[in-house]
Amino acid sequence: xxxxxxxxxxxxxxxxxxxxxxxxxxxxxxxxxxxxxxxxxxxxxxxxxxxxxxxxxxxxxxxxxxxxxxxxxxxxxxxxxxxxxxxxxxxxxxxxxxxxxxxxxxxxxxxxxxxxxxxxxxxxxxxxxxxxxxxxxxxxxxxxxxxxxxxxxxxxxxxxxxxxxxxxxxxxxxxxxxxxxxxxxxxxxxxxxxxxxxxxxxxxxxxxxxxxxxxxxxxxxxxxxxxxxxxxxxxxxxxxxxxxxxxxxxxxxxxxxxxxxxxxxxxxxxxxxxxxxxxxxxxxxxxxxxxxxxxxxxxxxxxxxxxxxxxxxxxxxxxxxxxxxxxxxxxxxxxxxxx
Numbered sequence: 001x002x003x004x005x006x007x008x009x010x011x012x013x014x015x016x017x018x019x020x021x022x023x024x025x026x027x028x029x030x031x032x033x034x035x036x037x038x039x040x041x042x043x044x045x046x047x048x049x050x051x052x053x054x055x056x057x058x059x060x061x062x063x064x065x066x067x068x069x070x071x072x073x074x075x076x077x078x079x080x081x082x083x084x085x086x087x088x089x090x091x092x093x094x095x096x097x098x099x100x101x102x103x104x105x106x107x108x109x110x111x112x113x114x115x116x117x118x119x120x121x122x123x124x125x126x127x128x129x130x131x132x133x134x135x136x137x138x139x140x141x142x143x144x145x146x147x148x149x150x151x152x153x154x155x156x157x158x159x160x161x162x163x164x165x166x167x168x169x170x171x172x173x174x175x176x177x178x179x180x181x182x183x184x185x186x187x188x189x190x191x192x193x194x195x196x197x198x199x200x201x202x203x204x205x206x207x208x209x210x211x212x213x214x215x216x217x218x219x220x221x222x223x224x225x226x227x228x229x230x231x232x233x234x235x236x237x238x239x240x241x242x243x244x245x246x247x248x249x250x251x252x253x254x255x256x257x258x259x260x261x262x263x264x265x266x267x268x269x270x271x272x273x274x275x276x277x278x279x280x281x282x283x284x285x286x287x288x289x290x291x292x293x294x295x296x297x298x299x300x301x302x303x304x305x306x307x308x309x310x311x312x313x314x315x316x317x318x319x320x321x322x323x324x325x326x327x328x329x330x331x332x333x334x335x336x337x338x339x
Contacts, residue, residue, distance in 0.1 A: 006053030028194030046073035079140030094120035254336025267333035268309035
């Protein structure tokens with residue numbers, strides 16, 4: 001078991017972490033910019049000290065402030081892949097991967113495994129972003145570390161190659177023994193690579209679960225936005241949630257008491273005229289913005305309840321920014337749960 005119960009302060013920012021991970025799982029850490037994700041990885045790697053607390057791996061104490069124990073990075077079995085890869089620019093790809101290992105002959109094998117065998121003599125400046133990231137991954141893996149840390153492993157990879165690199169990483173992470181922890185901003189990346197997701201916000205863990213857990217019951221507006229859902233918080237009574245604005249959302253599933261709720265953007269209908277029929281939630285709003293995406297158009301509406309709807313391109317043609325529209329949401333599409 002890997003355990004990290006630690007606090008640290010940097011330039012007025014405080015990180016307070018209680019983290020456990022097992023070697024049977026791949027863990028993704030997600031959170032907004034400045035949440036402390038990279039700081040957590042640097043603490044585990046020994047690059048930054050813990051202000052108070054301890055880090056232990058398989059019963060071995062790597063850091064314990066109460067016992068005045070702190071192993072330096074070189075004495076920790078850690079493979080660390082930073083965001084930019086940070087290959088040595090004056091060394092070939094093969095020399096980069098072999099750097100610091102007692103078995104440099106394994107470098108070529110790792111490059112072959114990752115599809116980079118033909119680039120063993122190339123210089124880092126000749127690599128694409130994806131190739132450089134895979135070379136950095138190989139450099140971390142060649143020592144077979146107990147703990148593998150990846151900081152935004154696909155951040156420098158262009159969109160055209162991201163899916164291919166993600167498939168390679170998924171295969172390698174599944175085949176890698178030990179503890180595997182990665183930081184990402186991308187929910188698709190977390191879903192593809194990780195078994196469990198830890199949400200870090202403001203220096204603290206705010207939610208833990210699978211991507212499906214986060215999608216079905218987000219505990220914050222950040223998580224809801226991450227998984228593409230509209231998010232609401234209020235007090236529920238008799239099947240309706242009263243929001244802080246005074247508006248009400250009727251839900252077919254919400255229990256009485258402090259409640260949260262989500263609505264998928266595609267479950268929201270927009271009309272030029274007031275609709276008739278079965279929707280229990282209908283109100284007049286104004287279009288604040290219209291943003292095309294790959295196959296849909298995202299329409300941000302403001303009014304008694306602010307939210308984002310997704311409509312087809314053909315449907316969006318009927319609307320313009322500033323227009324008044326009627327919003328309709330069925331009660332069955334308002335997924336309520338206790339706060």
